[in-house]
Amino acid sequence: MTAPLTIRTTGRTAVPEDPYTGRTTGRRAKAVPAALLEDRRRHLTDYLLPATVILAGVLVVVAGGFVISHLGQDDTAALPQPQPPALPDVPLDPPPASQFPIPLESDTPTPTPSFSTPPTTRPTTPPSRKERPTPFPGSVSVTRAGIAGLVDLGAEGSRDWVHWGQEGTFSLERKDGGDFAILEGAPTAPRFRHGLSPQRFRWDGGSPVEHSDGTPTGIRTCDKGNGFTLSAPAGTTSRTLKLYVGAVAARGKLTAKLSTGGPVGTATFTQSGNNLATTAYVITYRAPKAGKLTLTWTTDASFDDDCGGVALEAATLR
Numbered sequence: 001m002t003a004p005l006t007i008r009t010t011g012r013t014a015v016p017e018d019p020y021t022g023r024t025t026g027r028r029a030k031a032v033p034a035a036l037l038e039d040r041r042r043h044l045t046d047y048l049l050p051a052t053v054i055l056a057g058v059l060v061v062v063a064g065g066f067v068i069s070h071l072g073q074d075d076t077a078a079l080p081q082p083q084p085p086a087l088p089d090v091p092l093d094p095p096p097a098s099q100f101p102i103p104l105e106s107d108t109p110t111p112t113p114s115f116s117t118p119p120t121t122r123p124t125t126p127p128s129r130k131e132r133p134t135p136f137p138g139s140v141s142v143t144r145a146g147i148a149g150l151v152d153l154g155a156e157g158s159r160d161w162v163h164w165g166q167e168g169t170f171s172l173e174r175k176d177g178g179d180f181a182i183l184e185g186a187p188t189a190p191r192f193r194h195g196l197s198p199q200r201f202r203w204d205g206g207s208p209v210e211h212s213d214g215t216p217t218g219i220r221t222c223d224k225g226n227g228f229t230l231s232a233p234a235g236t237t238s239r240t241l242k243l244y245v246g247a248v249a250a251r252g253k254l255t256a257k258l259s260t261g262g263p264v265g266t267a268t269f270t271q272s273g274n275n276l277a278t279t280a281y282v283i284t285y286r287a288p289k290a291g292k293l294t295l296t297w298t299t300d301a302s303f304d305d306d307c308g309g310v311a312l313e314a315a316t317l318r
Contacts, residue, residue, distance in 0.1 A: 137262035140257065140263050140264060140285045141265060142256055143282045144267060144282075145279075147279070148199070149198075151202070153314055154206075160181035161174065161175045161315065162174045162316075163203065165193045165195075166215055167208075169192060169219065170191075173206050173207070173208065174206060175206060175207070176207040176210070183232075184228065189223070190222070191219045194219065196218075197218055198278060199278060200214030200216055217313075218313035219312055220276075220307075220311035224300070227299055227309075228312045229294070229296050230294075230297075231292050232292065233290075234285060234290070236286065236287065236288065237286065239286070239293075240282060241295070241315060242281070243280065243297070243315050244315065245281065245310065246313065248271060248308060248309060249302065250270075250304070252270075254267045256283050257293070258285065258292075259293075262288070272303055276311060297312060
C-alpha cells in the first residue's frame with residue numbers, strides 16, 4: 001500500500017516529506033502555486049455541502065414517515081368510515097300518516113287496533129236477465145187413479161165436496177159448511193141424470209141432502225164439444241182436488257189451468273162401448289198468488305151419433 005505524500009512548503013518551494021519519517025525527500029519538490037491550493041479547497045467544500053444537504057433531506061423524510069405512522073396508530077378512530085351507497089328516495093306505500101307502530105309482545109293483552117275503510121261507491125247496474133230470479137209460475141199436476149166400490153165423500157173432502165144428480169137432473173148435493181169452494185159453471189148444453197155408475201157415493205153432513213148410504217147417480221151430456229166446467233180456489237199453499245168422471249161411447253178430455261197463468265195439465269179418457277165407464281183424476285196444484293183453478297171436462301170425440309158423451313158424478317177438495 002502506498003502512503004500519501006505530504007508536501008511541506010518553505011517559502012514558495014514545496015518539499016515533499018516522507019509520510020512515515022516526516023523527513024523531506026531528497027528531491028526537491030516543485031513549488032505549487034497558491035492559487036491552485038485555494039482552488040483545491042473550494043472543490044472539497046463543494047462536495048461536502050451537497051452531501052450534507054442530501055443527508056438532511058433523508059433525515060427529514062425519515063422523521064416525516066415516523067410522524068405519519070404515529071398519527072395513523074393513534075387517530076384511527078378519527079378517520080372517516082366508509083358509508084353505504086345512497087339510495088334514491090322510494091315513496092312509502094301506504095303514506096306514513098296511515099302507518100301504525102307494531103306492538104311488542106307483552107304479558108298483558110293489547111287491543112288490536114281497528115281501521116274503518118270508507119265504503120266504496122260503485123255504480124249500481126240492474127242485474128242482467130240471467131241474474132234476475134225467476135218468479136214461481138205455479139204448478140199443476142194431473143194423475144189418474146182407481147175408484148173404490150164405495151166412496152165416502154165426507155172423508156175425502158175435508159175442505160169441500162160436491163155430488164151431482166141425487167134428486168134430479170139439476171140437483172147438486174154438497175158439504176154443509178164447505179163455503180162453496182167447488183163451483184160449477186153455467187151449463188152450455190143439455191144434460192141428463194143417470195144411475196149407471198158402478199160405484200156408490202155416500203156422505204154425512206150434506207146439504208140439501210144431509211145423508212146418503214150410497215148412490216150410483218150422476219149427470220151426463222151428449223155430442224162432441226159439450227161437457228162441464230168447475231172451479232176451485234188456488235193460492236201459494238198446495239191443494240188437491242179429486243174429480244170422479246165417466247164416458248159413454250166417447251173420448252173425454254180434462255184440462256186444468258190456473259187463473260194466474262203458468263203450466264196447464266191435461267188428460268184423456270176413452271170408452272168405446274155404449275155402457276158407462278168411470279175413472280178418477282187427482283189434480284195437485286199451487287199458484288204463485290191468490291187465484292183459482294179451472295177444470296173443463298168435455299167430449300173430445302163421440303163414437304155414437306145417438307148420445308156419445310161424458311159424465312160427471314162427484315168432486316172433493318182438501
